[in-house]
Amino acid sequence: MKNKNFKVSVVIPAFNEEGNIQELTEKLVDILKDYDDYEILFVDDGSQDNTLEILKRLHEKNSRIHYISLARNFGHQNALKAGLDHASGDCVVTMDADLQHPPELIPQLIEKWLEGYDVVYTIRKGDPGVSFIKRKTSGMFYRLMNRLSDIHLPRGAADFRLLDRTVVDVLKDLKEYYLFFRGITAWVGFRQCRIEYTPEKRFAGQSKYSMRRMLGFALTGITSFSLKPLRLSILLGVSLALLAFVYGVYVILMKIFSGQAAPGWASVLVSVLFIGGIQLIVLGIIGEYIGKLFMESKQRPHYVIREKSRES
Numbered sequence: 001m002k003n004k005n006f007k008v009s010v011v012i013p014a015f016n017e018e019g020n021i022q023e024l025t026e027k028l029v030d031i032l033k034d035y036d037d038y039e040i041l042f043v044d045d046g047s048q049d050n051t052l053e054i055l056k057r058l059h060e061k062n063s064r065i066h067y068i069s070l071a072r073n074f075g076h077q078n079a080l081k082a083g084l085d086h087a088s089g090d091c092v093v094t095m096d097a098d099l100q101h102p103p104e105l106i107p108q109l110i111e112k113w114l115e116g117y118d119v120v121y122t123i124r125k126g127d128p129g130v131s132f133i134k135r136k137t138s139g140m141f142y143r144l145m146n147r148l149s150d151i152h153l154p155r156g157a158a159d160f161r162l163l164d165r166t167v168v169d170v171l172k173d174l175k176e177y178y179l180f181f182r183g184i185t186a187w188v189g190f191r192q193c194r195i196e197y198t199p200e201k202r203f204a205g206q207s208k209y210s211m212r213r214m215l216g217f218a219l220t221g222i223t224s225f226s227l228k229p230l231r232l233s234i235l236l237g238v239s240l241a242l243l244a245f246v247y248g249v250y251v252i253l254m255k256i257f258s259g260q261a262a263p264g265w266a267s268v269l270v271s272v273l274f275i276g277g278i279q280l281i282v283l284g285i286i287g288e289y290i291g292k293l294f295m296e297s298k299q300r301p302h303y304v305i306r307e308k309s310r311e312s
Contacts, residue, residue, distance in 0.1 A: 007037040008110065009089030013079035014055075014097040015045040021054045025065060027103045034107075040065045042097070043083045046073035059309045071304040077179040078302040080159065084168055086308070092163045094181075100199045101160035108195055109162040118164040118190035124156040125198050151186045154194065161185065179302065229285050237282065240275055 010028060014021065025040065032038040044052045044067060055067040068082055080094060091113050095101040105122065112120040143155075159181060163171070170188050171181075186192075 005036070006090040007039070007088065008032060008035050008106075009038070009087035009092045010040045010106070011043065011080065011083030011087050011092055011094045012041070012097050013043045013045055013076050013083065014047065014051055015073060015076070015079070016047045016049045016051060017097040018047075018050040018054055020097050020099055021051060021058070024097055024099055024103065025058055027099075028106075029062065029064075031103050031106055035110075038064060039087070039089060041083050041087055042067045043079040044069040045076070045079040046070050056309075066309045068308040069306045071306045074303045076159075077181055080181055081171075081179055082303045082305070084163075085172055087168065090165050092165070092168050093161070094163070095160045101158065102197060102200055105160075105195065105197055106162075112193055112195065113162050113164065116191065117193045118167050119161065119185060119188075119192040121154075121161040121185065121192065121194055122158050123154055123194050123196045124158055125196050151183055153182060153186055157182050157186075158199075160197075164190070166190070175299075177298075177300065177302070236278060240278065244275075 010032070012024070021042070028040050032040070042055050042065070044055060052067070052069050055065075055069075058065045059067060066086075068086060070079060070082065074082075083094065084092060091110065093106055093109060095103070101122070109120045109122075163185070167185075167188060167190055171184065174184065
């Protein structure tokens, strides 16, 4: 059982969310007023609209509302890390700014934390407004991720979760450049439980995750937690080599016993093109891992802060 004298931090990355900030803040303040100590920490991820100006006004009206403004758009996961690095609560709730993560669920997350859980993560039960293609590709990603990696990532897992201070400190110490918090949170372990919820429709604006960015996010997740794509490349190469060997034996036997060369220039050409395509795919997989090593070796920071509402 946790000590009931605690502080709650809510970390919210925001990129061009001027239409959602005010509504979300009002809901959060109304919910968190029942707790003795709390803070709401927005991370402005290089927004080009009035997000930062709105955050400044909210901070002036309420000293428990803070903001960090990044020097440019560093991406959702890096903005999330900035929030975790600066959150001071005994427990930290992370959520999106578009109101699809219902703030009304926060008391339930805290109740589970008070019961002794270190990580309380959420699972989406439905996806209102999400296209059929996006829903199917999301399902394929979770299945592929769980097959290729050594961690289990529940289907529908979101970045809406509560983390104990101990877990936050562990996450802060991680130095890897490419961040995938859904996987990292599962990887660190600790005592975890789940809560299911039905996401709301986006209150205002449009999703910032295009299909291209989602595919990149999925690729980061898979290559961050598994070497199996490289091992599958080896297996594929060995299989093709054996197939080529068998075909070569067939050609030789045809020549010996029938005196004729094996027919099928078209099949040979198709085989060459097929193997060439496989080689390019394998090179791409290897290149992805090498590229990640290159970026890791630079040891650049995950984000650069332009300004913030407090020194911490």
